[in-house]
Amino acid sequence: xxxxxxxxxxxxxxxxxxxxxxxxxxxxxxxxxxxxxxxxxxxxxxxxxxxxxxxxxxxxxxxxxxxxxxxxxxxxxxxxxxxxxxxxxxxxxxxxxxxxxxxxxxxxxxxxxxxxxxxxxxxxxxxxxxxxxxxxxxxxxxxxxxxxxxxxxxxxxxxxxxxxxxxxxxxxxxxxxxxxxxxxxxxxxxxxxxxxxxxxxxxxxxxxxxxxxxxxxxxxxxxxxxxxxxxxxxxxxxxxxxxxxxxxxxxxxxxxxxxxxxxxxxxxxxxxxxxxxxxxxxxxxxxxxxxxxxxxxxxxxxxxxxxxxxxxxxxxxxxxxxxx
Numbered sequence: 001x002x003x004x005x006x007x008x009x010x011x012x013x014x015x016x017x018x019x020x021x022x023x024x025x026x027x028x029x030x031x032x033x034x035x036x037x038x039x040x041x042x043x044x045x046x047x048x049x050x051x052x053x054x055x056x057x058x059x060x061x062x063x064x065x066x067x068x069x070x071x072x073x074x075x076x077x078x079x080x081x082x083x084x085x086x087x088x089x090x091x092x093x094x095x096x097x098x099x100x101x102x103x104x105x106x107x108x109x110x111x112x113x114x115x116x117x118x119x120x121x122x123x124x125x126x127x128x129x130x131x132x133x134x135x136x137x138x139x140x141x142x143x144x145x146x147x148x149x150x151x152x153x154x155x156x157x158x159x160x161x162x163x164x165x166x167x168x169x170x171x172x173x174x175x176x177x178x179x180x181x182x183x184x185x186x187x188x189x190x191x192x193x194x195x196x197x198x199x200x201x202x203x204x205x206x207x208x209x210x211x212x213x214x215x216x217x218x219x220x221x222x223x224x225x226x227x228x229x230x231x232x233x234x235x236x237x238x239x240x241x242x243x244x245x246x247x248x249x250x251x252x253x254x255x256x257x258x259x260x261x262x263x264x265x266x267x268x269x270x271x272x273x274x275x276x277x278x279x280x281x282x283x284x285x286x287x288x289x290x291x292x293x294x295x296x297x298x299x300x301x302x303x304x305x306x307x308x309x310x311x312x313x314x315x316x317x318x319x320x321x322x323x324x
């Protein structure tokens with residue numbers, strides 16, 4: 001996946017300074033901005049975070065550093081951002097974890113709904129059910145039948161307890177009545193390494209993360225979790241087409257900042273990031289990673305986080321998912 005970044009220098013030239021910074025925040029920024037990536041290198045969050053950091057650097061005229069801070073299923077990075085000074089110089093690229101952490105952790109060292117402020121969503125990727133080639137199933141229906149015949153024998157990997165990878169698989173388990181054993185990792189990248197090695201047979205991850213390995217034949221893709229097929233893998237059917245109606249799973253990525261950052265700075269960041277995501281060159285870079293560019297205003301993003309909280313509360317309670 002990181003090899004795709006060889007394209008960045010040429011593409012970045014096309015997105016240099018597309019719009020001026022907001023007038024009400026002319027003094028901002030005046031120094032380096034840190035964008036925390038709460039998962040290890042090689043995952044979807046890492047790939048998209050580096051695209052945003054490099055293009056935003058060109059936009060604001062100051063360096064934006066991508067800073068990987070994995071741990072605690074992504075919560076370490078979110079906590080670092082929540083406790084950072086509310087001056088606009090620290091942000092974090094989050095997945096739906098920002099909405100659901102309170103459901104999973106009885107003792108968080110921060111409150112994502114109190115201590116973090118939405119800036120903007122940048123895009124999403126459809127989830128895909130992927131397996132190691134040694135798994136004797138070439139369709140999702142066949143995988144479900146395999147799991148039904150041997151309850152508890154199949155394992156599935158994720159980037160950590162309560163991550164989108166975990167919850168979307170639990171959703172499939174709930175709808176199909178199958179029993180698979182969860183094996184959490186400290187990020188999607190390490191989990192994918194073990195799937196490719198055959199140590200873990202199953203993983204429900206984003207197209208962004210799995211696509212390079214599909215191309216090399218190290219992973220087989222069985223079904224796409226969205227309502228529609230992914231343009232990146234148009235020959236792969238959806239879960240619905242595979243015989244399981246009503247299933248929809250995708251992961252989104254968005255920028256959040258410490259609560260207390262002045263509204264003028266939040267608006268400046270939102271406008272700048274949205275502007276670069278609208279640029280054809282940025283969208284091309286995101287599409288290479290199989291991510292769908294899809295921006296939101298701060299209000300829209302805040303609403304999405306609330307809706308995800310409601311959506312995943314049922315699954316977390318039904319599967320008795322707790323991280324501590």
